[in-house]
Amino acid sequence: MNYDYVIVGAGLAGLTFARIKADEGKKILVVERRSHIGGNVYDSYNNDGILIHNYGPHIFHTKDKGVYEFLSRFTEWNDFQHRVLSFVDGNLIPMPITLENVNKLYNLNMSTEEMKDFIAKKAEKIDEIKSSRDVALSMAGQEIYEKFFENYTKKQWGVDPKDLDTSVISRIPLRYNRDTRYFTDQYQGMPKFGYTKMCESMIASKNIKIMLNTDFEEIREDIPESAQIIYTGAADAYYGYKYGRLKYRSLKFKFETYRMEEYQEAPVVNYPNDYDYTRITEFKKMTWQKSDVTTIVKEFPCDYDPDDPEADEPYYPFPTKEWKDKFALYKADMDKEKRVHFIGRLAQYRYYNMDAVVRTAIDLAKEV
Amino acid sequence: MNYDYVIVGAGLAGLTFARIKADEGKKILVVERRSHIGGNVYDSYNNDGILIHNYGPHIFHTKDKGVYEFLSRFTEWNDFQHRVLSFVDGNLIPMPITLENVNKLYNLNMSTEEMKDFIAKKAEKIDEIKSSRDVALSMAGQEIYEKFFENYTKKQWGVDPKDLDTSVISRIPLRYNRDTRYFTDQYQGMPKFGYTKMCESMIASKNIKIMLNTDFEEIREDIPESAQIIYTGAADAYYGYKYGRLKYRSLKFKFETYRMEEYQEAPVVNYPNDYDYTRITEFKKMTWQKSDVTTIVKEFPCDYDPDDPEADEPYYPFPTKEWKDKFALYKADMDKEKRVHFIGRLAQYRYYNMDAVVRTAIDLAKEV
Numbered sequence: 001m002n003y004d005y006v007i008v009g010a011g012l013a014g015l016t017f018a019r020i021k022a023d024e025g026k027k028i029l030v031v032e033r034r035s036h037i038g039g040n041v042y043d044s045y046n047n048d049g050i051l052i053h054n055y056g057p058h059i060f061h062t063k064d065k066g067v068y069e070f071l072s073r074f075t076e077w078n079d080f081q082h083r084v085l086s087f088v089d090g091n092l093i094p095m096p097i098t099l100e101n102v103n104k105l106y107n108l109n110m111s112t113e114e115m116k117d118f119i120a121k122k123a124e125k126i127d128e129i130k131s132s133r134d135v136a137l138s139m140a141g142q143e144i145y146e147k148f149f150e151n152y153t154k155k156q157w158g159v160d161p162k163d164l165d166t167s168v169i170s171r172i173p174l175r176y177n178r179d180t181r182y183f184t185d186q187y188q189g190m191p192k193f194g195y196t197k198m199c200e201s202m203i204a205s206k207n208i209k210i211m212l213n214t215d216f217e218e219i220r221e222d223i224p225e226s227a228q229i230i231y232t233g234a235a236d237a238y239y240g241y242k243y244g245r246l247k248y249r250s251l252k253f254k255f256e257t258y259r260m261e262e263y264q265e266a267p268v269v270n271y272p273n274d275y276d277y278t279r280i281t282e283f284k285k286m287t288w289q290k291s292d293v294t295t296i297v298k299e300f301p302c303d304y305d306p307d308d309p310e311a312d313e314p315y316y317p318f319p320t321k322e323w324k325d326k327f328a329l330y331k332a333d334m335d336k337e338k339r340v341h342f343i344g345r346l347a348q349y350r351y352y353n354m355d356a357v358v359r360t361a362i363d364l365a366k367e368v
Numbered sequence: 369m370n371y372d373y374v375i376v377g378a379g380l381a382g383l384t385f386a387r388i389k390a391d392e393g394k395k396i397l398v399v400e401r402r403s404h405i406g407g408n409v410y411d412s413y414n415n416d417g418i419l420i421h422n423y424g425p426h427i428f429h430t431k432d433k434g435v436y437e438f439l440s441r442f443t444e445w446n447d448f449q450h451r452v453l454s455f456v457d458g459n460l461i462p463m464p465i466t467l468e469n470v471n472k473l474y475n476l477n478m479s480t481e482e483m484k485d486f487i488a489k490k491a492e493k494i495d496e497i498k499s500s501r502d503v504a505l506s507m508a509g510q511e512i513y514e515k516f517f518e519n520y521t522k523k524q525w526g527v528d529p530k531d532l533d534t535s536v537i538s539r540i541p542l543r544y545n546r547d548t549r550y551f552t553d554q555y556q557g558m559p560k561f562g563y564t565k566m567c568e569s570m571i572a573s574k575n576i577k578i579m580l581n582t583d584f585e586e587i588r589e590d591i592p593e594s595a596q597i598i599y600t601g602a603a604d605a606y607y608g609y610k611y612g613r614l615k616y617r618s619l620k621f622k623f624e625t626y627r628m629e630e631y632q633e634a635p636v637v638n639y640p641n642d643y644d645y646t647r648i649t650e651f652k653k654m655t656w657q658k659s660d661v662t663t664i665v666k667e668f669p670c671d672y673d674p675d676d677p678e679a680d681e682p683y684y685p686f687p688t689k690e691w692k693d694k695f696a697l698y699k700a701d702m703d704k705e706k707r708v709h710f711i712g713r714l715a716q717y718r719y720y721n722m723d724a725v726v727r728t729a730i731d732l733a734k735e736v
Contacts, residue, residue, distance in 0.1 A: 035571060035578070045413045047561050049657055193415050203403060203581065210403070212578040213571065289417055290660060 003029040003209075006223050008216045009232030011039020012354055013344035015202045016070070016361035017230050022207035030203070031211045031219055033233075037203060040315070041195040041354065048257040050283055050295040051194055055313065056251055057268065057281040057297070058195060061183040062355030068187040070362060074201035077189035078288055082182040084279075086270040088147045094180040095148070095270065096173040097140060101180075105147065112176045119174060132169035133162040139172045152272035156301050157249060157319070167319045182268075190286055228368060232344035234314060235330040243329040246349060248304035248314035257295045264296070276300055317349040324349075341368065371397040371577075374591050376584045377600030379407020380722055381712035383570045384438070384729035385598050390575035398571070399579045399587055401601075405571060408683070409563040409722065416625040418651055418663040419562055423681065424619055425636065425649040425665070426563060429551040430723030436555040438730060442569035445557035446656055450550040452647075454638040456515045462548040463516070463638065464541040465508060469548075473515065480544045487542060500537035501530040507540045520640035524669050525617060525687070536687050550636075558654055596736060600712035602682060603698040611697040614717060616672035616682035625663045632664070644668055685717040692717075709736065 005021055007014040010032035018028045036042055040055035059082045062068055085092040094100045099115050102108065110118060122141030126134050132153060136145040149169060153161045161169060191198040203210060211219070216233055223229065231238055236246045254277070267285035271277060277298040284294050304314045317323070327349040334342050343360045345352045352360070373389055375382040378400035386396045404410055408423035427450045430436055453460040462468045467483050470476065478486060490509030494502050500521060504513040517537060521529045529537060559566040571578060579587070584601055591597065599606055604614045622645070635653035639645060645666040652662050672682045685691070695717040702710050711728045713720045720728070 035568060045419070049417070049419070049659075051413070051417070200403060206581070209582045209586075210580040212580065213574070214577045218577075291417075292658060 002224070003027045003227045005029070005230055006031065006219075006227045007230040007232070009033075009039060009344065009346075010037040010199075010203075010210060010212075011232055011344060012041055012199075012357045013232045013347075013361045014039075014230060015199055016358045017343070017365050018208050019074075019202045019205065020362065020365040022205040026207060028208045029211060029227075030208060031214050031216060033213075033215050035212050036196070037210060037212075038196050038199040039232075040313075041199070043194045043196050046255065046257070046295055048291075048293050048295060050257065050291060050293065051287050051289055052255065052283050052295055052297065053195070053281075056253065056299060056315075057283075057286065058354060059183070059188075059267075059286065060190065060354055061185040061188040062353075063185045063187070064355050064359055065187070066362065067355045067358045070358060071191075071198065075191040075193065075198035078192050079188070080190045080267075080286055080288070081188055082268070082286075083180060083266045084182045084268045084270060085264075085266040086148055086272060087274060088272065092265060092269065095182065096175065097144060097148070098175040098180055099178050102144075105144075115176050119176075129166060131162045132164040132166060133160070135166050135169045136161065136172055139174060144172075148270075148272055150272075152270060152278060155272075155276070155278045157316075158301065158303065159320075164319060165321060190288075194287070227339075229340040230364070231340055231342050232347050234346045235327060235334065235342065235349055238340075238342075238347075239330055239333060243326060246327055246330075247318040247323050249316040249318060250302050250304040250311040250313055251315050252300040252302055252310050254298040254300065255295060256298070257293050259293055261292060261294060263294045314346060316351055317345070319351070370592070371395045371595045373397070373598055374399065374587075374595045375598040375600070377401075377407060377712065377714075378405040378567075378571075378578060378580075379600055379712060380409055380567075380725045381600045381715075381729045382407070382598060383567055384726050385711070385733050386576050387442075387570045387573065388730065388733040390573040394575060396576045397579060397595075398576060399582050399584060401581075401583050403580050404564070405578060405580075406564050406567040407600075408681075409567070411562045411564050414623065414625070414663055416659075416661050416663060418625065418659060418661065419655050419657055420623065420651050420663055420665065421563070421649075424621060424667060424683075425651075425654065426722060427551070427556075427635075427654065428558065428722055429553040429556040430721075431553045431555070432723050432727055433555070434730065435723045435726045438726060439559075439566065443559040443561065443566035446560050447556070448558045448635075448654055448656070449556055450636070450654075451548060451634045452550045452636045452638060453632075453634040454516055454640060455642060456640065460633060460637065463550065464543065465512060465516070466543040466548055467546050470512075473512075483544050487544075497534060499530045500532040500534060501528070503534050503537045504529065504540055507542060512540075516638075516640055518640075520638060520646060523640075523644070523646045525684075526669065526671065527688075532687060533689060558656075562655070595707075597708040598732070599708055599710050600715050602714045603695060603702065603710065603717055606708075606710075606715070607698055607701060611694060614695055614698075615686040615691045617684040617686060618670050618672040618679040618681055619683050620668040620670055620678050622666040622668065623663060624666070625661050627661055629660060629662060631662045682714060684719055685713070687719070 004026040005028050007018050007030045010030050018030050022028050041058050043053045046052050084095040086095050093104045124137040126138045136149050263282045268279050268281050270279045277300050280296050280298050282296045302311050305311045343364055344357055372394040373396050375386050375398045378398050386398055390396050409426050411421045414420050452463040454463050461472045471478055492505045494506045504517050631650045636647050636649050638647045645668050648664050648666050650664045670679050673679045711732055712725055
């Protein structure tokens with residue numbers, strides 16, 4: 001079979017590349033381990049008729065007009081603006097750190113100018129910023145760090161923020177106004193009929209063949225020499241774990257459906273200091289679906305473990321120097337490959353947002 | 369790639385065969401022209417959040433316990449019992465021909481015994497039953513034939529029942545009781561979470577690889593000699609139309625969503641004598657989904673035309689001698705094939721119900 005490109009992984013990276021090249025008349029084979037396309041953006045209706053995000057909530061937002069315009073070829077959007085509340089000291093406090101947040105936390109009624117003074121007094125002077133903890137303390141002080149960030153980060157990564165480099169908490173968004181939108185990117189929204197329908201539109205080309213239920217290893221030897229390979233799987237897997245396994249965090253999801261129209265006040269409520277889960281997402285609040293019932297998901301972070309069926313999806317590359325160094329070994333090998341291109345969160349071992357993934361794929365398609 | 373079976377078509381025939389052989393440890397490749405599995409039983413949520421049957425209503429019913437038990441491995445069922453009303457002379461009259469039907473049509477209040485006499489008097493004596501028309505007249509008489517069957521059949525097949533052989537109307541179910549169920553098979557119901565979810569469960573095996581968006585012709589030359597082929601596509605296509613194209617009827621579907629909880633009184637309402645469509649199906653009445661809106665589909669039968677995007681799905685083999693004879697030419701060739709097996713509605717040019725398709729696939733799997 002005469003393919004120009006064999007793409008490993010039918011997530012956003014793979015499908016973006018596939019579609020661009022298919023439109024140029026190239027022949028594409030996409031190979032996907034799972035039984036569906038879409039990767040982690042896959043959504044589907046559950047047994048209660050609610051559209052859920054099977055691999056955790058995905059909220060599209062971008063400053064990148066090119067990415068937005070590309071995806072808009074395949075979907076309409078609702079103009080959803082994401083909001084997050086954080087359950088702290090028994091109250092639901094809007095995130096990120098805004099006038100609304102600080103006033104509610106301290107039961108104050110500060111103005112913009114007053115908040116600037118207030119935060120300036122709280123912020124700690126740290127000479128050398130080494131860790132995520134240092135970032136938070138130096139920007140917002142001990143109290144805000146403890147209440148909103150410290151324990152959430154511990155749950156999320158399984159380690160103390162003082163042991164995480166500054167890539168995890170690189171800054172604390174401080175807004176001296178009342179804008180409680182979680183993201184302020186120019187383009188934001190949910191695909192009007194879901195991510196899966198968007199992905200189905202992306203592959204609606206006779207030049208794209210999709211092979212499901214198929215591991216890369218199963219077809220690896222059969223790829224003709226003439227085809228280029230776009231690999232969006234895990235970097236360590238590609239090289240047979242020759243330098244050892246890379247560390248990832250995973251998530252255990254607990255989906256629950258309730259016979260009520262509304263479960264919580266916001267699409268996402270964070271639980272930094274209570275319970276074992278980090279947050280609860282209510283899907284109807286993002287998709288705007290109407291129903292007498294509502295489905296939520298609780299997220300329990302855990303280490304990725306390929307042998308545990310509940311934790312065998314590698315969601316987050318582990319953001320410490322040790323693991324970045326290990327990845328660098330693989331990266332050196334990857335850079336030597338002539339006909340294999342590595343893109344996406346898993347292959348590049350980087351916590352990319354959706355828009356960054358699409359951008360990488362668009363740029364690669366231009367390049368090759 | 370070392371497959372034991374290459375299966376062409378991911379409909380019920382192909383997936384049944386695939387799963388049985390996968391469970392036996394065989395390696396399977398399923399090749400599917402469309403971008404989804406399930407063939408014509410495929411269902412999906414539309415843009416109004418209603419689960420629809422994209423290729424027209426499918427109601428599962430069978431007397432075959434083996435078929436029911438096989439499919440029950442992959443789905444639960446609701447215990448839906450199908451009911452059909454026929455819009456005749458401005459009234460909605462329950463189908464098939466029962467006491468309820470005849471009493472309502474004639475505004476009578478007959479008993480079982482009275483109905484027997486009544487129908488016996490109406491039935492026409494026809495010496496040689498040659499056509500579908502003859503069947504109907506001889507069983508139920510002119511009036512019932514005209515009101516319920518004649519025009520419906522004309523719309524459905526585009527020809528007069530007097531020109532259709534007795535396979536189309538082989539009998540008119542006459543019930544001298546008040547059982548208005550459309551089917552009286554022992555097993556009946558809808559897959560509780562839809563046909564697509566059932567099909568997804570069927571392919572949940574590491575031994576089954578699925579290739580979407582791929583015509584048989586595109587991989588035909590690449591199938592290794594060692595693999596057996598299960599072909600569920602159209603018979604004429606397999607042979608490059610060497611004896612000419614077979615005739616099929618197709619359907620144009622018009623889906624409509626209304627802001628009301630209920631559109632009509634029954635899952636299906638037939639319109640034998642009014643409008644250009646044959647029937648209206650309301651999906652919520654079969655799936656038991658709850659919603660403030662409801663989606664219906666109107667079916668407009670038409671001839672299959674591969675060049676008309678609205679009529680390019682071959683739904684029904686054409687039931688006349690001329691076309692059966694033409695199929696027989698292909699059948700003679702098919703019978704000579706050593707490693708290709710032909711099953712399903714398209715390959716066997718027979719209007720199989722779902723349960724018959726599954727049965728054929730089970731039996732073939734036992735045989736090869």
